[in-house]
Amino acid sequence: MLRLQGDSVAVTPENLAFNFESTSAVATDTAGQVLFYSNGCSVANRLHQIMPHGDQLNPGDISAQVCPQTGYIVPQGAMVLPAPGHSDQYYLIHLGATYDPVHKLNMGPLYYSLVDMSLEGGLGDVISKNNIILSGTELGGFTAIRHGNGRDWWVIASALSDHAWFTFLVTPEGISSRPVQQIQHFWPVCEKNGALAASPDGTRLAKWGECKVLQMDFDRCTGAINYSAEILTPTQWIPGGGVAYSPSGRYLYATSHNVLFRADLEAQVAKFDTLRFSYDPFLLSPYFVRGNSFHYLINGSDGRIYGNLPSRARQLHVIDNPEAADIAELVFLPRGLKLSVTNVRTLPFFPNYALYDAPGSVCDSLGINTPTSVHEYVDGLTSNIQLYPNPSSHEVTIDAGDTGIQQVRIRNAWGYEVQSNHPSAKDGRLHLPLGDLPAGMYVAGIQLENGKWVSKVFVIAR
Numbered sequence: 001m002l003r004l005q006g007d008s009v010a011v012t013p014e015n016l017a018f019n020f021e022s023t024s025a026v027a028t029d030t031a032g033q034v035l036f037y038s039n040g041c042s043v044a045n046r047l048h049q050i051m052p053h054g055d056q057l058n059p060g061d062i063s064a065q066v067c068p069q070t071g072y073i074v075p076q077g078a079m080v081l082p083a084p085g086h087s088d089q090y091y092l093i094h095l096g097a098t099y100d101p102v103h104k105l106n107m108g109p110l111y112y113s114l115v116d117m118s119l120e121g122g123l124g125d126v127i128s129k130n131n132i133i134l135s136g137t138e139l140g141g142f143t144a145i146r147h148g149n150g151r152d153w154w155v156i157a158s159a160l161s162d163h164a165w166f167t168f169l170v171t172p173e174g175i176s177s178r179p180v181q182q183i184q185h186f187w188p189v190c191e192k193n194g195a196l197a198a199s200p201d202g203t204r205l206a207k208w209g210e211c212k213v214l215q216m217d218f219d220r221c222t223g224a225i226n227y228s229a230e231i232l233t234p235t236q237w238i239p240g241g242g243v244a245y246s247p248s249g250r251y252l253y254a255t256s257h258n259v260l261f262r263a264d265l266e267a268q269v270a271k272f273d274t275l276r277f278s279y280d281p282f283l284l285s286p287y288f289v290r291g292n293s294f295h296y297l298i299n300g301s302d303g304r305i306y307g308n309l310p311s312r313a314r315q316l317h318v319i320d321n322p323e324a325a326d327i328a329e330l331v332f333l334p335r336g337l338k339l340s341v342t343n344v345r346t347l348p349f350f351p352n353y354a355l356y357d358a359p360g361s362v363c364d365s366l367g368i369n370t371p372t373s374v375h376e377y378v379d380g381l382t383s384n385i386q387l388y389p390n391p392s393s394h395e396v397t398i399d400a401g402d403t404g405i406q407q408v409r410i411r412n413a414w415g416y417e418v419q420s421n422h423p424s425a426k427d428g429r430l431h432l433p434l435g436d437l438p439a440g441m442y443v444a445g446i447q448l449e450n451g452k453w454v455s456k457v458f459v460i461a462r
Helices: 061-066 374-380
Strands: 002-005 008-011 025-028 034-038 043-045 078-082 089-100 104-116 125-134 139-146 153-159 164-171 174-177 193-198 204-209 212-218 225-232 243-245 251-255 259-264 272-277 297-299 305-307 312-319 332-344 386-388 395-399 405-412 417-421 429-433 440-448 453-460
Touching: 008 332, 025 078, 025 089, 034 089, 061 089, 078 139, 089 139, 104 139, 125 164, 125 174, 139 204, 153 193, 193 243, 204 243, 204 251, 212 251, 243 297, 251 297, 272 332, 395 440, 405 429
Parallel strands: 139 193
Antiparallel strands: 002 008, 025 034, 034 043, 078 089, 089 104, 104 125, 139 153, 153 164, 164 174, 193 204, 204 212, 212 225, 243 251, 251 259, 259 272, 297 305, 305 312, 312 332, 386 395, 395 429, 405 417, 405 440, 440 453
């Protein structure tokens, strides 16, 4: 078990419920204590017991072959997202696969399973599983970025071809899809795909391919994905799969099987420079690290970047100062983190939980400010605020009792703000015309005179 504690990393042995191979996801509470974890085959609670309905994830031939002996074999194939508005529930997003003679693994479908930690005496249970978010078996990787309102989540996936990009919005009402975005680019499509990674600030996406890394811009408010650049791979590029951004987002790290690369995204033309490599027959390079190879990468909450090996190993690689301006100053620690057990191509996969609202943006309408707890905002302030009638056709009344209302912002199910009101009355009751808003589900963000915000979900029925 790995725990990042400030600038230190604690490694402790644990008797886990099952083995891991490539796929790994974990949920913790705010104190960093494990709630549950998954290897893509099953879900186990904090006592290392498989939950009553926590088995048979990712149905298909691959599961039949590898579960429960080794664990699922999709790198970065599962991720946990807290369910907005439901403090005891968590979405486990997981990527299935089928065997293909050319690509080895064809990715897809993309699923979600729902874990409720209020069940089984607080140990949790899986209340719904293997729900298809995105069908098909020619997908690239996936990742998640918190919405600019500070509460909801974007789940982003791409097609194997790079051209089609899929976005899904996770809200208190569930998971909904956005229209497919078609992205044009200039260089050939890569035959093999690896990781899809987000920058720490959520404004960039990088997709690994064995012929290039595709760099995209991302809008946390609208979910729009726009072409930015294609960074071609050097001639020594061998399929490996990993990408990760430095904490500032300036540097993009990528791996092949034998080489670790970096591109400066603020350079006039971004290109990959060799940082370290494991094959130097003439021993001429200061960056030679004998016997090491590279696989996937993740950002640690301590500002470091961690990488695993594409084989069985008891160590992880560490990039200690990924913001170093000069390659010669980069502190790369090959196999620098010692593990208590053998790791089989496994890294945890998680979004940037510390990223909340996008201050000043059009979608920063819920009053959530870093590091305000999302669950405190959603669950803790709503008990005395009334919105009625619900459903409504033309007008709703918001009654805050003795508390005055400063403003109300209404957003639709996609997170777009569709109406804003600044009432002059301070008696705590507001009659809010709905105008010509179409039928559907909406969220009213209500700012009280004490500056706190409350959200109320309502339905317009025409």
